[in-house]
Amino acid sequence: MTQDAIVAARSISRSFFSNRVLNDVSITLRAGTIHALLGENGAGKSTLIGILSGALAPDAGDIDIDGVRHAAVRPAIARAAGIAVVQQELSLTSQLSIAENVGMGALPRRLGLIDYSALMRRAHEVCALVGLEQDLARPVGDLPLGQQQLVEIAKALFRKPRVLILDEPTSSLSAHEAANLMAVLRRLRDAGTAVLYISHRLNEVLALCEWVTVLKDGVVTADRSLGGVDAQGLVRLMVGREPGDLFPRWTPSAEPAxxxxxxxxxxxxxxxxxxxxxxxxxxxxxxxxxxxxxxxxxxxxxxxxxxxxxxxxxxxxxxxxxxxxxxxxxLAYVPADRKREGLHLIHSIAWNLMIPSFGRAPSLAMRRTASERERAIALADRLGIKGDLTREVQALSGGNQQKVALAKWLPSDxxxxxxxxxxxxxxxxxxxxxxxxxxxxxxxxxxxxxxxxxxxxxxxxxxxxxxxxxxxxxxxxxxxxxxxxxxxxxxxxxxxxxxxx
Amino acid sequence: MTSPTERFAAARWQAVLRSRPMLTVAMVALAWIGASFFQPGFGGWRHLRYLLELAAIVGLVSIGQTLVVVAGGIDLSVGAIVTVSAIGVPLVTWLADPTGTAPALFILLCATLIGALNGLGIALLRVHPMIMTLAMATFLQGVLILIAGGSAISAQNAVLSWLGNARPGGISASVLLWLLASAIALWLLHKTPFGARLFALGTNPLATSLSGIGVRSTTIAVYAISGFTAGLAGALVLGVNGQGYVGIGDSYLLASIASVVLGGTSILGGRGTYAGTIPGAILLVTITALITMLNASAGWRNILFGTLIMALLLLSGRERQRR
Missing domain, CATH: 3.40.50.300 (P-loop containing nucleotide triphosphate hydrolases)
Structure with missing residues (x-):
């Protein structure tokens, strides 16, 4: 089993400031295996990916790549070993074309110049693979979020990776596109690629993956085969307690008019x-x-x-x-891309909660700190946003950010x-x-x-x-x-x- | 429901002491104390009052600049608007008025309208603020050369020369005006929804617009305010000098940007306070005075200003990476 391990990380720890995000985490990625990495927001998944792909250095622990021990993976080592990452936060350049984004960093050259015909040909292959039917000369910024995600995946495939890490690749894909992606991943697995798959969609994980590593608060709580595990079991592994029903009971409340x-x-x-x-x-x-x-x-x-x-x-x-x-x-609108469209990341939770009321209030009305605080606390309590409300929104987990983006509209009812x-x-x-x-x-x-x-x-x-x-x-x-x-x-x-x- | 003290951590006094505005205050104090040792007259009341009078003009221009920068823009036309105001007041002869109030108010209105025009171009035509205000400055300079030519225009304006020279109770009228304007600016920025909109706009224009804040009206208003404060500074320049000429306001452009950045306001927008710009403006005129004291060439002043701004922008470049 160990001889086909491409990447083996042992006893990895990493802290940000004084906050320990990963604690003694080990994970092994094997050729020809689709490996699920599960955990709630803030469990340390993104940090672990960063360490495996060379974007971050661990504080302790070491990583074997093809049997060679490294104290930290530098980006160049990761690239040479064929480790490619599909980030959750899209890392595309919006003014450049689809083809240029796909080839970015690995552009085919001829006589020192970019070989555009080769780029187009190869980009077309990978885009067809992920089911992206677009003019490859279009700027990426023109595409909706879901198609940008397909470009991101195509970009990773362009490098013909031996280790492919996907951080929530289907989070804005529809069922059809997600199914298409899974077929691609199975084909890559059969060709011997090691795939690390992160998703909050448990049915996808069950359908696709053979092995699962579960992170909870920076510690591995499970590292096992997925054989014989069902959705309820997966949630139990992640949350560490019995899951209730995900969806509330549906009762009709629609009015005819x-x-x-x-x-x-x-x-x-x-x-x-x-x-x-x-x-x-x-x-x-x-x-x-x-x-x-x-x-x-x-x-x-x-x-x-x-x-x-x-x-x-x-x-x-x-x-x-x-x-x-x-x-x-x-009308109130809560955008999909909350960091870019919904929130003011460098400001506090309380301040973000007040923004729509800043728009409604008369320009020169006096702001009252006490009443703003009261309203912010009431909103935070209503949606279960815990802790100090003077924290910057960018420090929150995705779930809590979403709650802030939603909560700010409630005062106007x-x-x-x-x-x-x-x-x-x-x-x-x-x-x-x-x-x-x-x-x-x-x-x-x-x-x-x-x-x-x-x-x-x-x-x-x-x-x-x-x-x-x-x-x-x-x-x-x-x-x-x-x-x-x-x-x-x-x-x-x-x-x-x-x-x- | 949890208590307010639990959900709102109190600001720590160490953090306040370590903030950029306080750092700037410390630098001013250091410069003043240090200079007093080498040059006995430097720390005297009269000299410090003179420095504050100079800082008042820079500080007034910087009010608008601070608000614009907080809102994520920049106003490169403030220098030209200062000149418009300094040359314009004596030209408004048809509004003859023994106190000189009417021409001054008329020119302030013009300066505000010029600023609003900047805002219109930026908000409606989506011209980049740098391009819009630079084009405006160039346009205004052209008009001024046609009207005033190369000669200085003298003014007999009672209100403005009182503002520029009077010292009721030993304190300069211009400094009192600056104090009043500063109080209004701080209130506007930190205590009104309008101020909050400026911070929102400078942080994330798209999210601000989707949150139901009128981005266009806010943009037009903030550039109009910048035009107004630059116009006010120009009127004061005229009051102090008794005459205006083309180019009299040029030095205030870089000075306003430098004092905003010195005061810790992020050049990227969304963060900052006029409370930092105030010591920033005082620090700038102090540096100028030090260079004069050392009998160094005015070239050194510009070299120092340029270096200072670049160093501070390098710092905020690091800030960009953290965003």
């Missing part, structure tokens, strides 16, 4: 969409990645230019022309919540809290629009699911017809000629 009704809505990629949103429902928005779902939400929110044949928002006719106008009509993939990169416990919260919002009579790339989420939480393809709304599935298969087939069906809606 719509709070938002639009016809002929076009915005960005969105073409001619007619839809209604009701109070008391969770309306899912699904489909393959990048079919205009995000533009739909942004268009409704007044954040991108939009036109509509007819529109009524909360009793007011016409689309909101700006974000403040949308806020005034009771918005009747319509537009949520863009709110559980992306969030650990299981926080996911459960967010799910319960969404159903509670619906029960309170709010309209919740849930854009999600996680199909089980759509099936278990939503009253209805609107499925989009190529900017059009192709199906609205009612609760009774909801299933993962129904959503995936609706997302794909108009690809068949003649079946377009």
């Amino acid at each position: 719509p709070i938002i009704a639009v016809e002929g809505l076009s915005a960005g990629m969105v073409r001619d969409v007619a839809m209604t949103i009701r109070r008391g429902e969770v309306l899912g928005v699904g489909g393959l990645v990048g079919q205009g779902q995000e533009d739909l939400l942004l268009g409704l929110y007044g954040a991108i230019p939009a036109v509509a044949g007819r529109a009524e928002f909360n009793g007011v006719v016409g689309l909101p022309r700006s974000v403040p106008q949308a806020n005034a009509r009771g 918005p009747p319509v919540l537009l949520l863009n993939d709110p559980t992306r990169g969030v650990d299981v416990d926080t996911k459960r809290e967010i799910y319960a919260l969404l159903r509670r919002f619906a029960a309170e009579g709010r309209a919740v629009v849930l854009l999600s790339s996680d199909t089980p989420e759509l099936v278990n939480l939503c009253d209805r699911v609107a499925v989009m393809r190529a900017g059009r709304l192709v199906r609205v599935l009612e609760r009774t017809e909801l299933s993962e298969e129904a959503i995936v087939s609706a997302a794909m069906e108009s690809a068949v000629p003649g079946a377009a809606a």
